Amino acid sequence: MPYGDDKHKRIYEALVNTLGEDYVEDDPAVVEAFYRDYYSYVSMLPPRVEFWVLPGSTEDVRAIYRLANRLDFPTSVSSTGLLLATCSALPGYPYWCFIDPKRMNRFWIDPENMYAVTEPYVTIAQLQSETMKYGLFAGVTGAGSQGSALATHLGANTQWTGWRTGRGRSLLGFEWVLPTGEIVRTGSLATGKEEYWWGEGPGFDSHGLWRAGALGPMGAFGTVTKAAVKLFPWPGPKIIPTEGVQPEKKSVLPRDTFRTFVYSYPSLEACVEVIRELAIAEIGAVASQSNVMELLMLATGSREEFWKKWHEPYWQEQIHHGGHMVMMTLWAYAGPKQMAYEEQVLKQIADEYGGKPIDEREMEWLHDSLTASAVRDTHRGRYMRLGPLSGTGGACDSLYDAIRSIKEGWRLKKLLTPPMGDGGLYDMGNENHKMWLADYGRIVTTAVGAFGDKTVEFEMWFAKNVMPHVVKYNNENHIFSANDPFDASLTGHKYANIHRYIAAIKKDLDPKNIASPGRLVNMKNMEKMAAQQAAT
Amino acid sequence: MTTMLKDELKAIVGADNVSDDPQVLAGYSSDISFVPSCRPIIAVYPRLAEDIRAIVKLAIKESVPITPRSSAVSFYGAGIPSEPGILMDLRRMNRILEIDPKDRKVKVEPGVTWATVQDALEKHGMMVASPLLPHRDKSVLTSTMEREPMLIVKSEYNENFMTGEVVTGHGEFFWMGTALSKGMVGRANPEAFILGTKIFRGQQGTLGIVSWANIKAEFLPVMDKLYFIPSAKVEDVALPIYRTQRLMLGGELFVLNNHNLASILSQLGLGAFAELKAALPAFTTVIVFSGQKRMPEKRIAYEEEAMMGLAEELGFKPTQSVAGINGSDSALLKLLRKPWPEEKYWKFFPKPHFCDIFFHAPLNRAPEFHGAIARVAVKHGYPVDEIGVYLQPVERARVAYQCFTFHYDPANLVEKEMVRELFLDASRVVVDMGGLFTNPYGPWADMVFSRAAGYVRVLRSVKRAFDPHNILNPGKLCF
């Protein structure tokens, strides 16, 4: 990085003049905190961002973008910074400025019309703590409730409660600063009123640029500075009850209103049929196809405890028999009779498909952790206790497509075993599959994986040996994985030339390519391809 | 030019599927809305997706705009060309390509109507969640693409457009959602990746012409119980709805004023319009409790009990009949999952034409909008008690679609002009008050987009990406 050169100094001065000294940093000690997330081996790779700025308002974001256009420097943005790899500096783009909206932390709630308007640095936990006082609920994603409520609603937004509320469905009107510095307001905000309750249109829907993919556009279309998110009825207490001290803390939600059931089924196919039946019956607030690893991970407080439980005969038996489990939490919105009814229906379905309930004692141990986790938890962090989740499979399509996707994940895992899976570092058994269910099982995001060791060796090995297989399979079979590629220019030709459409929009909204360059679609690649095409 | 165009179109779709008959073309040039008429040069009826593609490529070559339409019915001007060009009528692409009870969806071509699809799905015990009494010949695809609100208010039922295939203004195929990914089998996920399916909803044919779509299909309940909740004034409507929805009760849920409900019931033969209207409460909320195959009576029972608990608390009185008509609940229930059964659409009563103003706004502002529109009606001399009002809560009443209907006789030019002025005036008031025309048809487009410079910027950017030659329905929305 050309730290300290004239351009760097000029940019720094301009940023300080715009935002104030307290809110601009370029010291290596400060920017060092911003380059990695899940995988730490990137610590060995340059570059780092050069500037880190804290805007306090939409106008500040606007001003930063204007500066970026005038002085020609790249930017990226992230709220709580959970998935930094999507926002960190890329090689070949010096003077990278990271926009960190931590000062933008206001929100308000319209309880009657069930939505909340939030700025980027409000976590789901914060939002929920206030919405619950009104009997309302904001769903939490796999990233965890320490993630930004706004950011998690852009992109996949795969919520535990998405069984009912869908995937990527909870974003309403929002305010957005284009990379040119222009401000766009969508939905009910579009006509200049401070009305956030509707997100679509007018006309066709700009949500298609945001509320899609695993991660949304990753800042490539600008920064969302305020967004309204849907809230849903919450039949539980105003404050989440807790007892004990970390990491032995428990949260016991009232069992007359929240009850979790886990049934184990003979096969993956049986799981799918059960999920479909549950969907037709329209019961449950939380549903997912789960596995032994996940259940134990959510309920145990340490690696030791996890592995101890894992090796207990009962759980080994579950793993041995495939561990095809469906977990459902019933929320009795309308009272105890709803609970009784739904429980009866669930048991009926389970019986029909050969479901066996988890052992009563084990379920009693698991129950409160599973129930409370789906409401509010910091899942991603918890998964990390056991190491990075190293996936060989994953897709996001219909329920029946999930069978294809999971079986493919198993096949790849076996191909790469050892050292993954059997005989490898950590034996997860063959069954470690998970389905995130949304929209009554119409949309399923699958995952197949094992935990690896969080060492540089494993991470490098995984990146070099596993990922290429996954990418190759997806490419050969024309499958977009659940985590779409960071750069559509590489694969877009397989998918109706989607990269050209994205690039055309990107070029228009960000003519100088200063917003997350290289993300979503690499414009430099696109220019090269266009030049090559023109030459031929 | 027209002859050459005709010949080229014939070469694509066959002579039977092209028409320059003046009467035919006149039929496309206007509808009951106040959108200015414009006659297309030629009408073409593609049968296959490849036909659409070829026609678009031709249109690019000849620089001729295309106005696509899927529906035989057009009430709001969306299907009227803004410029003379090719009118692409997709009604002959009317196959149901697949009914998939496993993944609960139905794959339809654009010309599939509500009548066709509901009849076909009924055989599988399924349905597409319906709007309020759609016209039997209306395209299902049009309804879902245009985000027509459905009667079932559950969040889980919303977003019923899944994936699809579209021909863009480049004359290329594009697919929405996981339909883009050939290796996936479900084609069910609209939000798989940027650019998501949402881009195409509400596009009014300006980005691409849809050749097929996957739409959610739901299972028909096996048991239902319908209740009417009367309200003496619009101010009383919202609270019972908000509270029942906090408990996640009910499936279909909607509100009609006495004018609209009397119109429907009288056309079903349940009484005389005027008497019914006098007997009905000012507003009636209809709520349906339904059960699927597993112990439906128990489900209905607990929901009903929960509602009765609220009724006692809040002082509203649900009944199973309305205006003293026995069987009014079952009569209405029969209608709710099917299109309007009669030849003559219910809204063409009590006068031959109607004019709707519909927009979205929070339910608790319904009285405000009601009052404002009533005042505009009075100003223009339209009797307030002849306005049809339909409130459709969306997603557990998070917001409400609000529809105000004015009736007139088109042969009475004075009346027609009065309604036209009223329509424009009331529309402006709605926009000023913050109501949102999410589908800005006709004159709404200018009212909305003139205030939405930032949003227009983005729309035009997407438009240029998908239709760089601006041949797809130019003049619609903000293009």
Place this chain on the structure above:
Amino acid sequence: MTVVEPKVNNTGHRVWPVAPTDDWYHKYYYDMRKVTWNCARCSVCKWIDSWEVKDARFAKVCPSHHRYLFDAYSCQGRMDLALAVIDGRLNPDNAPKLLDVIYKCNTCGGCDASCKRHQDMEPLRVMLDLRARMVEEGALLPQHMPVLESLKKEDNTMFGRKADRGKWAEGLRVKDATQEKCEVVFHAGCAVSFDPDLWKMARGAVDILNRAGVDVGILGKDETCCGCKMFDMGYRGEFLKYAENNMDAWKRAGAKTVVTACADGYYAIKRLYPEIGSKFEALHMVQVLERLIREDRLRLSRPVKMKVTWHDPCHMGRRDNDRVYVPGKAIMGLYEEPRSIIRAIPGINFVEMFRIKEYAWCCGTGGGVKEAYPDFSLWTAIERIKEAQAVGAEAIVTACPWCERQFMDAVSEMGVGMKVFDIIELVQMAI
């Protein structure tokens, strides 16, 4: 790459060993670089546990991150920094703000408590070891120099004169432990000894011990700093010097138990001194009070009609844990004792703040922050007073003189009427 061979168990399944059995902690868990490498940037360290968030305004656990906002000032940021230092990428010469980032941290351990919910990690230990490493390498924060001078010259961190150290006890009937044997030594601590506003707390403590018939003595002007601050600031040599000095003095007094009313002192004696061979029992006054009340040896009969809230001092709260963390074990501290004491006071109206026990918001004095960054330190305390106000408390009660002085200063700065009490004072009001 390491591949661990499984064994086959009696159900025929392959079983991996759970953890090494020899020196398991250091070889398996605490490798400084391993901990920094394991940080996955989940950002949980910036917040209290998500289940505990009751009010959006009071959801943060890290004062440093809340104040300075850049992620570098969070535990996660310091993990990145530590990794960079260990790997040689950063040092004070090529990163001018390195020491600033390291030291703008109260070492309160809130991040550590949050992290342990998810990971079997020791991020606080890394941060403390990083400081020690900086000091070892001669990278000293200039703002620490006056404190070090004061210690060197006067054996305290308060810039007071050593000769004045025992003044708080003037007129008090208590043994001079330098002259007489006693079973228990009461360690007043630097914060109390040189702050006349706080003397009443120490005097109250001795009074209570006397009433309970405890054979207690004090070292008076011969008492020296416990060394806790020095440890937290990274000056382990200084810490060791004072620890050894104190242990010698207590040994000479024949004491077996050391009681203090200072959380820092309690932590040092209870948790740090054993690592250098101490066998002294360490008690905080809240433990003594709780026991006396429970055994009915101290009767609280006078009503105290006040709405009070309790502040958990970090060093007797979440930091009061084994230095060698046992993964999965609760991060216990002296949480219940003070609550039990307060509840025993007739007429009291006790309300909890939003962030309590292992998630208590720090008062701002720890880690050398008060000495090096007084503005940040005071800001932290003001945030806590705001929280006390938010729950409607008239008074904030605690059991550490550092916290008390902070809160008194914060209240004065804010110009509000919140009262600040040590729990001993509150108890005395009820006797």
